[in-house]
Amino acid sequence: MRPAPALHRRDWEDLSEVDLYWSILSDPAKRHGGWDEQEYLASGLVEIDARLRRAAEVGHPARGAAALDFGCGAGRLTQALATRFAQVVGVDISAQMIATAERLAAARANCEFVLADGPDLRMFEDGSFDLVFTTIVLQHLPSPAAIRRYLVEFVRVTRPGGLIIFQLPSRIPLRHRLQPRPRIYRLLRAAGVPPDALYRRLHLQPIRMRFLPRAEVQSLLEQAGGRVLAVDETPVSGIVSAVYYVTK
Numbered sequence: 604m605r606p607a608p609a610l611h612r613r614d615w616e617d618l619s620e621v622d623l624y625w626s627i628l629s630d631p632a633k634r635h636g637g638w639d640e641q642e643y644l645a646s647g648l649v650e651i652d653a654r655l656r657r658a659a660e661v662g663h664p665a666r667g668a669a670a671l672d673f674g675c676g677a678g679r680l681t682q683a684l685a686t687r688f689a690q691v692v693g694v695d696i697s698a699q700m701i702a703t704a705e706r707l708a709a710a711r712a713n714c715e716f717v718l719a720d721g722p723d724l725r726m727f728e729d730g731s732f733d734l735v736f737t738t739i740v741l742q743h744l745p746s747p748a749a750i751r752r753y754l755v756e757f758v759r760v761t762r763p764g765g766l767i768i769f770q771l772p773s774r775i776p777l778r779h780r781l782q783p784r785p786r787i788y789r790l791l792r793a794a795g796v797p798p799d800a801l802y803r804r805l806h807l808q809p810i811r812m813r814f815l816p817r818a819e820v821q822s823l824l825e826q827a828g829g830r831v832l833a834v835d836e837t838p839v840s841g842i843v844s845a846v847y848y849v850t851k
Contacts, residue, residue: 608722611745612696614809617798619699627676644679651683654768661832663850664733665764671732674740678704685714694719724756731760738770742812750815751823758827758851767849772814773836774843785811817845824849
């Protein structure tokens with residue numbers, strides 16, 4: 604059996620192959636290639652503008668030199684951050700995602716993309732970034748332990764006075780936790796069914812959703828040396844999504 608990180612990478616390479624933009628920004632109306640590239644990139648500008656306006660309210664980051672986009676996918680938010688920061692690095696587990704991000708951002712000299720090749724951010728030194736940003740990424744990591752590990756890493760690579768903005772569900776009702784369709788996807792994929800057939804014919808995909816309780820997240824961040832400035836929670840169909848603003 605493949606270890607969880609290898610399966611996780613394969614899942615996202617599969618999704619990159621069958622419906623890359625939808626796998627990153629899963630609007631039901633945009634499934635099966637419905638995203639226009641320019642519309643897709645424009646949505647990143649809107650999102651980053653909203654998050655940084657909220658960041659200004661909490662008074663961080665202190666500088667705008669370097670930003671990290673964790674789980675950058677095709678660089679939708681990396682490019683948006685590049686309009687606000689001198690240098691932006693996007694990191695992703697999928698080689699196909701990285702290749703697409705590099706193509707789309709070819710004209711932006713201040714964007715760099717890195718393929719994640721380990722379970723942490725060891726490729727970056729302590730205090731490398733003024734901003735660490737990630738959204739709709741942590742919830743799809745292969746385990747709660749992986750989420751916790753990256754939260755600690757976010758604090759490590761953030762400069763004093765910098766800011767970490769991340770989204771993570773703080774509650775998922777029991778009825779939503781079983782998630783049988785991703786399990787069936789992996790079983791059939793292991794049996795040799797191609798990803799295109801699983802996605803387009805059987806309407807299956809491997810994305811799973813995880814959460815960590817807000818109290819646990821805040822305690823973990825504080826132990827790592829972070830200071831939580833604000834948490835904005837939004838409930839949708841019983842799932843509570845939280846956006847954290849953290850400095851150190």
